Amino acid sequence: MTRAAPKYHWIADQLRERILAGELAEGECIPGEPALMATYEVSRNTVRLALRRLADEGLLVADQGRGTFVRESPKPFEWNWSTIESRRRHEAYHDAGERDQWATTVTEAGRVPRQDIQVSIVTPPPPVAERLGLDPAAGVALLRRRVRSVDHEPYLLADSYFPVDLVQGTPLMEPRDVSAPGGVLASLGLVQARYRDEILPRMPTRREIEMLHLPAATPVAEHTRTGYDKDGRALRVMVTILPGGRHVSIYDVEAD
Amino acid sequence: MTRAAPKYHWIADQLRERILAGELAEGECIPGEPALMATYEVSRNTVRLALRRLADEGLLVADQGRGTFVRESPKPFEWNWSTIESRRRHEAYHDAGERDQWATTVTEAGRVPRQDIQVSIVTPPPPVAERLGLDPAAGVALLRRRVRSVDHEPYLLADSYFPVDLVQGTPLMEPRDVSAPGGVLASLGLVQARYRDEILPRMPTRREIEMLHLPAATPVAEHTRTGYDKDGRALRVMVTILPGGRHVSIYDVEAD
């Protein structure tokens, strides 16, 4: 005979069934902790263990003073990294003017984009230095740190690193929106011919949790895009932190 | 004056610092719960809240009866989805014979690959039916469900769905390894000309946690690859569940 499962597993299973069956609809408030204590005749800690278990699966979010709710999953944005910085595609959006594609995509969805930019000169973290071909100890880079928001809620973090010698004295050094037709670097005569993207799912750091207002048990995708010119020199590294559930990353791949 | 942070936040902060500073090395056992209760003069629950907080960040894993350990991050596998099923690249591995590329990559890393295959005819989940162009209610597909292991530890789940009319009576219907030079479908005269990949970071379901032996707070990436022939007909949908921390997904993108 197999060992009995802990009570809080069983309680979580019951609630999960009700959620997945739609009995407790998205955004709906579930019974409070005292109610669950009475229903299942357990202590409050046990109820809380069950709720935590479901929160860890991303099914519930608790809101202090209000209640615990079934997590809503609005339709995620589709983010096509194959075309996101292509010159071809940019032409299609040409009449969007100076707006970048992110802002365009968000606006098209009927929502309000916004970005805050900080610029500084830093010693980049070792993985970035490596990709830029810099001395990991002494090399410095221009860092453009952006927080992008949708409807005034922080949505993603995007840190771009440029070798300082490439961007010294250019508009990139100023904390303003510098999007331009064909890409930011193109206006400086630097043409990115190829990108390499690396995607890593992981749990967010405390800093990311706070900056993005992430509810518990929200993973992030760390996208690192390195741009190269036609000679294979790295021109830029962009590290984007995208919270789970709000987006899908898309790639179109030719089979050859 | 700002409100004081909870005790368990502070304790977690202390331990996190020691871990990130390398004072508590990877794989090392951290002080036991009784020791931490004494050190910080708090109850066991408070200690456990602090440890849970760090586990949720992916920094700790607890092992019943043994202790709590700083999580190890072995070098992740690099998984290049741009070339993973390309005919060009497959030629480079031609002398690997009948082995598929996954097995080849793992073997090259000096580890032992293995896959278990189950084959069945199913009504695919709605997102898959949609991608295959099937009736979501009545359409059926061939499902090849694989569990791939590295060094006898389950590593990823890969479910491939094929329209039944394409694969009726072919070797694909049998639960054996069917990799072939140029790809499985190529041997049936079905050529995939283009793929669309969709990547979604999320928390694992209970089933995934159990099948992959995932420690707490391990997110997964759900990769959905849809293969199309040159006329745009969907030939296959493959849903791969990749646990965080064990892999990096790579895409090479041409800027045009």
Next chain:
DNA sequence: AAGTGGTCTAGACCACTAA
């Protein structure tokens, strides 16, 4: 047998939100 983490109880007070 001793030490680890896992489950569970019964209580208390606090912070926040809504009516």
Next chain:
DNA sequence: TAGTGGTCTAGACCACTTT
């Protein structure tokens, strides 16, 4: 003010691993 979830205590017994 009443009700929600958040923090915290002080205990108990159990399951698992190591010695």
